[in-house]
Amino acid sequence: MPETTHVDYSTKIPNNVGLMDDQRVLKALEQWHPGYIDWWNTMGPDGFQTSDVYLRTAVSIDPKGWAKFDYVKMPEYRWGILLAPRMEGRQVNFGAHKGEAAWQEVPGEYRAMLRRLIVVQGDTEPASVEQQRFLGKTAPSLYDMRNLFQVNVEEGRHLWAMVYLLQKHFGRDGREEAGELLNRRSGDADKPRMLGAFNEETPDWLSFFMFTFFTDRDGKMQLESLAQSGFDPLSRTCRFMLTEEAHHMFVGETGVSRTAEATCAAMKAAGIEDPYDINAVRKLGVIDLPTMQKKANLHFSLSLDLFGSEVSTNAANYYNSGVKGRFQETRIEDDHVLTSDTYPVSKLVSGQIKMVDEPALTAINMRLRDDYVADCNKGVERWNKAIEKTGINFRFKLPHVAFHRHIGEFQNVKASPDGQVLSEAEWAKKRDAWLPSKADGDFIQSLMQPCWERGKFSSWIAPPKVGVDNKGGDFEYVKIHQG
Ligand SMILES: [Fe+2]
Numbered sequence: 151m152p153e154t155t156h157v158d159y160s161t162k163i164p165n166n167v168g169l170m171d172d173q174r175v176l177k178a179l180e181q182w183h184p185g186y187i188d189w190w191n192t193m194g195p196d197g198f199q200t201s202d203v204y205l206r207t208a209v210s211i212d213p214k215g216w217a218k219f220d221y222v223k224m225p226e227y228r229w230g231i232l233l234a235p236r237m238e239g240r241q242v243n244f245g246a247h248k249g250e251a252a253w254q255e256v257p258g259e260y261r262a263m264l265r266r267l268i269v270v271q272g273d274t275e276p277a278s279v280e281q282q283r284f285l286g287k288t289a290p291s292l293y294d295m296r297n298l299f300q301v302n303v304e305e306g307r308h309l310w311a312m313v314y315l316l317q318k319h320f321g322r323d324g325r326e327e328a329g330e331l332l333n334r335r336s337g338d339a340d341k342p343r344m345l346g347a348f349n350e351e352t353p354d355w356l357s358f359f360m361f362t363f364f365t366d367r368d369g370k371m372q373l374e375s376l377a378q379s380g381f382d383p384l385s386r387t388c389r390f391m392l393t394e395e396a397h398h399m400f401v402g403e404t405g406v407s408r409t410a411e412a413t414c415a416a417m418k419a420a421g422i423e424d425p426y427d428i429n430a431v432r433k434l435g436v437i438d439l440p441t442m443q444k445k446a447n448l449h450f451s452l453s454l455d456l457f458g459s460e461v462s463t464n465a466a467n468y469y470n471s472g473v474k475g476r477f478q479e480t481r482i483e484d485d486h487v488l489t490s491d492t493y494p495v496s497k498l499v500s501g502q503i504k505m506v507d508e509p510a511l512t513a514i515n516m517r518l519r520d521d522y523v524a525d526c527n528k529g530v531e532r533w534n535k536a537i538e539k540t541g542i543n544f545r546f547k548l549p550h551v552a553f554h555r556h557i558g559e560f561q562n563v564k565a566s567p568d569g570q571v572l573s574e575a576e577w578a579k580k581r582d583a584w585l586p587s588k589a590d591g592d593f594i595q596s597l598m599q600p601c602w603e604r605g606k607f608s609s610w611i612a613p614p615k616v617g618v619d620n621k622g623g624d625f626e627y628v629k630i631h632q633g
């Protein structure tokens with residue numbers, strides 16, 4: 151069957167890439183499949199593999215009508231290979247090959263580069279499932295539990311998406327890499343996942359919401375720039391993944407917002423005006439806003455590290471070669487070659503944070519990070535609007551990009567959330583005011599009690615404005631059969 155917008159579900163591996171006519175790849179994927187199911191059963195959502203979850207499955211890649219909702223046991227979810235439709239006459243839109251026809255096969259000279267990009271992207275997908283695997287047990291509602299599992303199965307599908315590219319286009323080493331993607335484990339001392347933020351714990355639901363807001367948004371930016379790739383199959387894969395990614399960030403943004411809403415409502419009801427009266431607020435069974443800010447500080451800074459060094463010859467090579475572009479590349483008004491442009495980069499210059507013009511090609515990571523920060527800020531603004539409506543005087547604010555960094559220009563300095571460079575001693579004194587402390591974690595943990603009754607929500611989180619698939623908040627989003 152040729153490539154269509156319709157997804158073929160008659161095969162074991164649903165797809166719209168004509169897998170039936172590609173016996174070599176079909177076989178390779180069928181061989182990989184049992185290992186994947188094994189990984190899902192051991193590393194996927196712990197304790198809920200036999201529950202019936204109200205999930206959406208893609209039945210078409212038409213952006214408007216692809217989701218079909220039904221109860222599914224997660225190990226039976228129809229993971230598949232879905233690519234956005236081919237655009238006739240698509241070209242390489244940037245770099246040294248600008249204007250050439252987009253590549254349908256991997257160019258030999260860029261094989262290693264492309265493989266690396268696909269493997270790194272692929273590695274993040276199962277990592278987040280591993281990080282989130284115990285959260286079902288403390289879900290604050292069936293609605294939230296369902297959203298968690300939806301994110302999880304879709305990250306699983308994103309792994310399939312990258313594994314398809316490896317199996318289809320990278321021969322034997324592609325097969326080996328596909329196997330390795332099932333062998334690494336988030337946080338493992340010997341076989342960790344490839345990127346720092348994906349080896350951190352996601353110990354509670356507020357972390358989960360911050361993770362999906364900040365770290366899935368990094369995923370969005372990476373997918374956006376890979377969707378620009380001159381290697382057309384990668385572009386088409388990422389374009390479809392982005393339609394799923396939007397839901398993950400929705401879960402994060404509304405999760406944080408609903409948490410803040412519950413806090414503000416409880417404060418109002420108890421007549422507490424001061425958001426910094428932490429002990430009084432915590433007694434109400436909600437998470438105080440300053441602690442939420444600390445969580446945001448942590449997840450934002452960890453996510454910034456995912457953009458790599460501000461100035462990077464790798465990034466320049468990716469761009470120049472046409473394999474990875476900028477956010478919304480084709481909408482930017484410049485020559486898309488960048489050999490004579492500069493871009494302002496925030497750098498540490500003799501102990502001071504300054505903006506320095508660098509060649510635009512080597513500053514590609516910085517530019518993507520700037521676009522990311524702007525995107526984050528829009529969401530933070532929406533949080534603040536919601537708080538403002540309640541009359542509580544508090545605003546969330548993203549910390550300075552130099553705050554709490556482990557990669558790039560600021561990895562060797564300590565900086566405050568305002569971007570002031572500090573001594574080690576000053577940092578040590580203030581650290582717990584800016585990042586979650588052990589006591590903060592313990593307090594949040596104490597609120598993480600399961601709330602699985604239909605239509606009920608934990609005290610610390612407000613119900614959603616609307617449910618999933620036009621269902622109400624009291625819909626039975628998960629029929630729990632623990633096992
Ligand atoms: Fe993903």
Ligand SMILES: [Fe+2]
Nearest residue numbers: 366369395398
């Ligand atoms: Fe995601």
